[in-house]
Amino acid sequence: MTHQHDRTLRVGSLARVEGEGAMHIRLDGGGRVEQARLEIYEPPRFFEAFLRGRAHTEAPDITARVCGICPVAYQISACLAMEDACGVSVGGQLTELRRLLYCGEWIESHALHIHLLHAPDFLGYASGIEMARDHRGDVERGLEIKKVGNALMTLVGGRAIHPVNVRLGGFHRVPTRQELQRFVPELRRALELALETVVWVAGFDFPQATAHHRLLAVDAGDRYPVDGGSRIMTDADYGFRVDRFEDYVFERQVPHSTALYAELADGSTYLTGPLARYNLHSAKLSRHAATAARAAGLGAECRNPFRSIVVRAVETVYAIEESLRIIEDYEPPERPWVPVPAPPRAVRGVGVTEAPRGLLYHRYDLAADGTIAQARIVPPTAQNQAAIEAELCDLVEAHRDLDDLRLTELCEQAIRNHDPCISCSAHFLHLHLERT
Numbered sequence: 001m002t003h004q005h006d007r008t009l010r011v012g013s014l015a016r017v018e019g020e021g022a023m024h025i026r027l028d029g030g031g032r033v034e035q036a037r038l039e040i041y042e043p044p045r046f047f048e049a050f051l052r053g054r055a056h057t058e059a060p061d062i063t064a065r066v067c068g069i070c071p072v073a074y075q076i077s078a079c080l081a082m083e084d085a086c087g088v089s090v091g092g093q094l095t096e097l098r099r100l101l102y103c104g105e106w107i108e109s110h111a112l113h114i115h116l117l118h119a120p121d122f123l124g125y126a127s128g129i130e131m132a133r134d135h136r137g138d139v140e141r142g143l144e145i146k147k148v149g150n151a152l153m154t155l156v157g158g159r160a161i162h163p164v165n166v167r168l169g170g171f172h173r174v175p176t177r178q179e180l181q182r183f184v185p186e187l188r189r190a191l192e193l194a195l196e197t198v199v200w201v202a203g204f205d206f207p208q209a210t211a212h213h214r215l216l217a218v219d220a221g222d223r224y225p226v227d228g229g230s231r232i233m234t235d236a237d238y239g240f241r242v243d244r245f246e247d248y249v250f251e252r253q254v255p256h257s258t259a260l261y262a263e264l265a266d267g268s269t270y271l272t273g274p275l276a277r278y279n280l281h282s283a284k285l286s287r288h289a290a291t292a293a294r295a296a297g298l299g300a301e302c303r304n305p306f307r308s309i310v311v312r313a314v315e316t317v318y319a320i321e322e323s324l325r326i327i328e329d330y331e332p333p334e335r336p337w338v339p340v341p342a343p344p345r346a347v348r349g350v351g352v353t354e355a356p357r358g359l360l361y362h363r364y365d366l367a368a369d370g371t372i373a374q375a376r377i378v379p380p381t382a383q384n385q386a387a388i389e390a391e392l393c394d395l396v397e398a399h400r401d402l403d404d405l406r407l408t409e410l411c412e413q414a415i416r417n418h419d420p421c422i423s424c425s426a427h428f429l430h431l432h433l434e435r436t
Contacts, residue, residue, distance in 0.1 A: 006034075007404065023411060024256075025392060031400040036392040038385055038415065040259040051375040056082050056342055056366055057168055063362070063377065064162045069112070072105040072157065073355035074362075074377075075166045080228050081362040082168050084243075085349025088340045093333040094170040099227045100326045101156040101163070102353070106226065106319040107190070108149030108160070109356035110312045114197060115142025118309050121413040122204040138200060141193050145316065148190040152323060155183060170337035180327045187327070191320045195292055198313040202296035206306040207410065209395060213387045214270035216249075217277045218354050224284040224318060225277055228353045233280050234270075242352045245361050251378065262383040269386040273358030273418060274311040278302055286325075289318035305391060305417040312356075342370025355380055357418070384418050391417075 007027040022039040047066055051059060059078040064071040076098055083090060090098075115138060116128030125131035132139040150160035155175060157163025165171050218225035219233040232248075233239045240248050249270075251260040264270055278293075279301045285293060293314045302311060343366060350363045358380030365374040395414050399407060 023392075023408075023415065025396055025411060027396065027400060031397065033393045033396050036389045036396070037256045038388050038392070040257040040385070044258055048375040048377060051364075051372045054372050056086070056364070056370050056372060057340070059362075059364065059372065059375075060166050060168065061162075061164075064166075066377070066379070068161050069109050070105055070355045070357070071162045072102050072153065072166070073353055073360050075163065076102060076227055077351045077353045077360050077362040078364075079166065079168055080351025080353065081349045081364050082351075083340055083349070084351055085347045085364055085366050086168075086340050086343050088169060088338055090169060090338050093174075093331060094336075094338065095227070096326050096330065097156060097171065097174060100323055101153060101166070102227045103319040103323045103326075104149045104152030104156065106149070106356050107152065107316055107323075108146045110316040110319070111142050111146040111149060111197075113356075114201060114309055114312055114316070115139055115146075118416050119201070119204075121409075121416060122201075122206075122309070141196060145190050145193050145197070148186050148320075151186065152183065155179065167337055168340040170333075170335075172336060174332055174336040176332060177330055180330055184324065184327060187320055187324050191288065191317065191324070194313065194317045194320055195288065198292040198296050198310065198317060201309050201313050204309070206304060207395075207399075207413075209305055209391065209398075209414070210303045211271055211275060211305050211387070211391060212303075212394075213390065214264060214268055215276040215279050216270050216272045216359055216383075217280045218352055218359060220281075220284075222284065224281050224286075224322075225354045226319075226322070228351065232352065232359070235276075235280060242361075243350050245350065245352065245378075246363070246376075249361075249378070249383075251382070257385065259382045259385055260378075261386050262378065263386055269390050270383070271358075271387045271418075272380050272383050274308050274315055274356075275302060275305060276358065277315070277354060278311045285314070286318050286321040288321050289314050292317050305414065308417050342366070344368070346373070357381060358384065381418075388415055388418055 006029055010024050024037045024039060026035045028034050051062060059082055060075040063074040063078045066074045120128055120131045123131055128139060153160045153163060158165035165173060215235040217233055218229040219231040219239060220229040231239050231241055248265055249262055250265060251262050254261050282300050296310050298310060346366060346368050348365050352359060352361045360380055361378040363376040364372055367373045391414055392411055395411060399410060
């Protein structure tokens with residue numbers, strides 16, 4: 001098909017992604033992309049402003065409200081940043097319990113994404129509800145895995161949405177060994193289901209694509225990154241300390257989005273999230289996760305964004321295995337938290353963890369009285385926005401002979417490779433096509 005006129009692909013409301021956004025792509029008469037925009041038009045939420053003047057102890061509970069799907073990521077990142085500012089170190093079983101809580105979030109978030117938000121793209125359905133009519137067993141499997149993740153978050157965090165048991169220095173209450181041991185059968189069942197999920201998604205047909213961006217992920221030493229680390233790793237020939245994040249990553253405003261753009265100091269785009277974690281840390285996967293990855297056809301690296309659904313399925317296996325390991329080794333700490341007093345002077349603290357969707361950075365400047373003077377939160381979706389637009393350009397030019405409807409669907413699928421969530425899942429897509 002040869003196009004002798006300009007084409008514009010326009011999606012007014014993206015379905016099955018977190019928040020409110022649109023897509024606008026314009027091609028010239030020769031099929032070259034003139035413009036690709038992922039337009040985030042959701043109003044600013046002002047969390048960084050809300051934090052100013054609040055006590056340093058309030059950050060975990062306030063930031064948990066940033067997201068109902070991954071509140072633990074915001075809580076733990078806030079805790080790490082505040083503990084860094086106050087010169088407090090949390091370790092031992094308290095750190096393991098944080099990791100266990102975080103694994104619960106990975107399990108529920110990945111299960112939701114895979115089975116309800118992303119799989120419909122590969123199987124030709126407009127929604128997970130529609131897909132369930134023909135794939136009831138697959139959807140039920142996803143819901144059962146998600147239920148286990150939610151139950152684990154409730155057990156450790158007090159509740160599944162915006163957990164209330166997290167505090168600076170640890171937890172208000174820690175579970176007994178018996179409470180965790182009683183949960184083991186559910187996790188073992190979830191592990192079987194997660195392994196089935198890897199096999200299921202590995203059989204999808206994947207469009208050909210290659211992500212050429214830089215990759216960023218937390219460096220957690222000899223462990224697959226989940227709940228933090230002191231350094232950030234890249235696929236280039238350098239890494240950097242977490243407290244140097246703002247020397248290497250820069251944000252800027254663009255006219256078409258209320259989300260800030262992030263890029264590296266040299267102006268290059270980068271990607272964070274499952275693909276970045278896997279490419280940089282696949283050798284650190286647990287036994288069943290590593291075996292499942294190999295069986296699914298994933299090598300030591302995977303650069304096709306459409307295969308991120310397979311990587312997420314593998315990470316679900318890892319999170320369940322890691323949960324079982326932590327529970328097996330668990331001994332209740334002597335006390336549920338380490339005191340985190342306000343520092344006696346103005347100070348800065350930073351923290352970073354791996355949310356299900358990617359690297360999450362928190363920075364807090366505390367005043368001498370212990371209140372928050374400034375806050376900066378850099379979520380993974382904002383960091384990936386420029387990379388998503390670059391991928392859309394490559395994808396459209398590679399598939400420009402498709403008709404407008406199919407090309408639009410493929411672009412939506414490409415966006416959901418990186419940022420699917422539930423808040424817009426009930427919206428139906430209306431395509432506005434402009435030709436000149």
